[in-house]
Amino acid sequence: MTTQTAGDQQNLSEYNRSRTLQYLYHHGIASRAQIAQALHLTPAALSKISNHLLSSGAIIETGPLEGKGNRRSIGLAVNTGQYRVLGVKFARSLIQIGLFDLAGSAQAVWVDQATDYPTPAEAIDAVKQHIRAIMRQFTNIVAIGMAVPGPYLRSVGHTAVVSSMRQWREVNFKAEFEHAFDIPVIIEQDARAGALAQYLFDPQPRNENLAYYLLGEGIGLGVIDHGSVINGALGTATEIGHVSVDVHGIPCDCGNVGCLERYCSAVAIHDLLNEDRTIVPDSPALTHHEACIALFELAGRGDTRAQEIVRRIGTYVGYGCVTICNAFNPSRIVIGDIVAEAGEPLLDRVREVVRERVLPELVESTAIELSTLPTDAAVTGAAAVAIMYILDHPSRFFTPQTVHNATTNHNNQER
Amino acid sequence: MTTQTAGDQQNLSEYNRSRTLQYLYHHGIASRAQIAQALHLTPAALSKISNHLLSSGAIIETGPLEGKGNRRSIGLAVNTGQYRVLGVKFARSLIQIGLFDLAGSAQAVWVDQATDYPTPAEAIDAVKQHIRAIMRQFTNIVAIGMAVPGPYLRSVGHTAVVSSMRQWREVNFKAEFEHAFDIPVIIEQDARAGALAQYLFDPQPRNENLAYYLLGEGIGLGVIDHGSVINGALGTATEIGHVSVDVHGIPCDCGNVGCLERYCSAVAIHDLLNEDRTIVPDSPALTHHEACIALFELAGRGDTRAQEIVRRIGTYVGYGCVTICNAFNPSRIVIGDIVAEAGEPLLDRVREVVRERVLPELVESTAIELSTLPTDAAVTGAAAVAIMYILDHPSRFFTPQTVHNATTNHNNQER
Numbered sequence: 001m002t003t004q005t006a007g008d009q010q011n012l013s014e015y016n017r018s019r020t021l022q023y024l025y026h027h028g029i030a031s032r033a034q035i036a037q038a039l040h041l042t043p044a045a046l047s048k049i050s051n052h053l054l055s056s057g058a059i060i061e062t063g064p065l066e067g068k069g070n071r072r073s074i075g076l077a078v079n080t081g082q083y084r085v086l087g088v089k090f091a092r093s094l095i096q097i098g099l100f101d102l103a104g105s106a107q108a109v110w111v112d113q114a115t116d117y118p119t120p121a122e123a124i125d126a127v128k129q130h131i132r133a134i135m136r137q138f139t140n141i142v143a144i145g146m147a148v149p150g151p152y153l154r155s156v157g158h159t160a161v162v163s164s165m166r167q168w169r170e171v172n173f174k175a176e177f178e179h180a181f182d183i184p185v186i187i188e189q190d191a192r193a194g195a196l197a198q199y200l201f202d203p204q205p206r207n208e209n210l211a212y213y214l215l216g217e218g219i220g221l222g223v224i225d226h227g228s229v230i231n232g233a234l235g236t237a238t239e240i241g242h243v244s245v246d247v248h249g250i251p252c253d254c255g256n257v258g259c260l261e262r263y264c265s266a267v268a269i270h271d272l273l274n275e276d277r278t279i280v281p282d283s284p285a286l287t288h289h290e291a292c293i294a295l296f297e298l299a300g301r302g303d304t305r306a307q308e309i310v311r312r313i314g315t316y317v318g319y320g321c322v323t324i325c326n327a328f329n330p331s332r333i334v335i336g337d338i339v340a341e342a343g344e345p346l347l348d349r350v351r352e353v354v355r356e357r358v359l360p361e362l363v364e365s366t367a368i369e370l371s372t373l374p375t376d377a378a379v380t381g382a383a384a385v386a387i388m389y390i391l392d393h394p395s396r397f398f399t400p401q402t403v404h405n406a407t408t409n410h411n412n413q414e415r
Numbered sequence: 416m417t418t419q420t421a422g423d424q425q426n427l428s429e430y431n432r433s434r435t436l437q438y439l440y441h442h443g444i445a446s447r448a449q450i451a452q453a454l455h456l457t458p459a460a461l462s463k464i465s466n467h468l469l470s471s472g473a474i475i476e477t478g479p480l481e482g483k484g485n486r487r488s489i490g491l492a493v494n495t496g497q498y499r500v501l502g503v504k505f506a507r508s509l510i511q512i513g514l515f516d517l518a519g520s521a522q523a524v525w526v527d528q529a530t531d532y533p534t535p536a537e538a539i540d541a542v543k544q545h546i547r548a549i550m551r552q553f554t555n556i557v558a559i560g561m562a563v564p565g566p567y568l569r570s571v572g573h574t575a576v577v578s579s580m581r582q583w584r585e586v587n588f589k590a591e592f593e594h595a596f597d598i599p600v601i602i603e604q605d606a607r608a609g610a611l612a613q614y615l616f617d618p619q620p621r622n623e624n625l626a627y628y629l630l631g632e633g634i635g636l637g638v639i640d641h642g643s644v645i646n647g648a649l650g651t652a653t654e655i656g657h658v659s660v661d662v663h664g665i666p667c668d669c670g671n672v673g674c675l676e677r678y679c680s681a682v683a684i685h686d687l688l689n690e691d692r693t694i695v696p697d698s699p700a701l702t703h704h705e706a707c708i709a710l711f712e713l714a715g716r717g718d719t720r721a722q723e724i725v726r727r728i729g730t731y732v733g734y735g736c737v738t739i740c741n742a743f744n745p746s747r748i749v750i751g752d753i754v755a756e757a758g759e760p761l762l763d764r765v766r767e768v769v770r771e772r773v774l775p776e777l778v779e780s781t782a783i784e785l786s787t788l789p790t791d792a793a794v795t796g797a798a799a800v801a802i803m804y805i806l807d808h809p810s811r812f813f814t815p816q817t818v819h820n821a822t823t824n825h826n827n828q829e830r
Contacts, residue, residue, distance in 0.1 A: 015455050040426060040430050041427070042427070151776075160774045160776050160777075225647065225652065226643075228641075230645060231641060232624060232640065232745065233624040233746035233780060233781075236744045236776075237743050237744040238742060238743075239742070240741075243658075243738050244734070245661075246662055246673075247661055248661065254774055255771065255773060255774060255775075256741070256772045256773070257772065258661075319659070319662050322659065323659065326654045326657045326658045327658055327738075327743075328742075329649055329650070329651045329654075330647065330648060357670050357672065358671070359566060359575045359651075359657075361566075362566075362575075362649065362651060365648060365649055
């Protein structure tokens, strides 16, 4: 998933170090011989790369694999304990900050109500102060990943005009954060960050065709196709929340009609509960998240009207899955964030809709699951963005203790 | 766009030869230094690769670039005249076979009416005989590309259950064709083949975020995102024809409801003309293609009812473009095949719908165009599939005249 543009010998070395780190990150422990074979590198080239990464502390040796005894069969692994990253997740009403090790384990999570601040500018200032305080308190924080709601225009740095994000629209995330600290800050659309988290932190490395379907205050999607994130020209691909499921349906602030987001996002559910106060009477006093949880709890206690609403939400979430199958054909769709907390009843209805509307061959080969990442999964995606950046740019973070002379003569390093 | 699985030194060499060929194919003429820089290869490694490709006739030297005079600034280019390929396009009612050089120029095109044969099996036999006759008549044909309507299940070899392809459903294209001749046969979904053709044969190499929107008897889509084709797990991604634009709309044989294909494919248009015979009275006697052309000609002559129908078709084609923008965010959508022959009036309406329904930032950055490939563009896609295979597997087609010893010691080849 590395993107390289300029190319010289220095870049080539960095590119191959990054590929080696990424391979090890996904496979846990591997020998030099296994890595060289998988990455189409000669043993000599891989030996040079692994020496550099070992000497800089980016990787460690884990001992012999399968008792072969020679140097090429010693296990290598990423040194995930050396550094920490921060993940920051922005949603309409919530800002979460998490401290993570490089394995993606949360060490602490803080939550701010964005709505406590009169303006986005004040919320942004508070986030900056909070991050600085965390960086004073904890050592070895080397990068910050941020997850923002889509459509996020990557090159420009701000989100496009959509209903559920109006308050953040005036914020240029790149301008605000990119140079705010003395460590790199990387900003990504939230569902794509979630897909990266599923891809990086899945305990059993599986297929590389994965869709992360984010059902939060907005609805987003991140898709990894054969190991590559689908980005689109401006970084606004896979905006499932603004794909229409009904060209004659409810108008959306994005300009489209019948956007999925208008039917099954936490905001749409909260709107529904505010219109009909007989279901969750104190709905207007609740946050979007609290209102959804109140509905799901009612349904869980057997309230038939709440169950009907959950079923209707599941139907629309299912329509979205049908589109995801036909548009992206992933082998796994992971459903996460607020609306996923409706749990099995929602998932059952989603699977039912998919069975009704998707080609049988695709139904059989597409797993649809609820996210198994911990409850702070939202902010975990932001951390994944930072970790992916480190794996992509190892030399910015890891400096060898003994400097090797990076000549083009491979024989110097051969053993 | 190379997919490599096993990995040893032999594969590594082939992989780098393929990358070099692909770079040259896209850039026309480049120096060794330019290629080495772009592909992250050392000058020594690139020199070895280019010697191999020159010696096998895969590439040629075109003379000095920018008068620098040294060997590394001599232009290299793919030798597109050495071989020819066949492209075979299957549609519901038509089978087209084209003979192409490696630059993608058609040298001859033959058309069979599939409906002339009582069964698909007999049509398949006729195609095989036709291909064998062409191979006897013309020399240097080294590969055959085939384009079949989607959803095409790549690993299994047949198309999935959908209305516009019922007659082909029982045909296993892989089993029928993969070993039918003594040259490789490569089978691809038709719209993806069309996207490859746009990508390979575009006279001005442009951005690498391209969608080819095939409006034929069926509706298909092929998307290239940052230089990679989006395939999905089974090869059935980007099936825009079966993405619903109206979950309460017309049921489709694929199981879904409101599939785009039911509103603006050539088959849907022909169905409409057969229902209301007052527009094109002899419609039932025409092929799908002929019926559409008759309608477009009426509209062109100022028939207001025909114009209204073209406008309605453009509206639905536009809804599809809106979904393509939100799902794939390409920088260019190329509209091709039968329905594209409606020309500018259709394109105007499509652009109007996109302006109404897509975020302004995306409208500005997404070009929507009619295909500029020659009228036999359909079969050109099939040829592109064969040519891409050759670029991916150079050693199966090009053998060096002087055999180089492929040791890992680069110094042998250094100059």
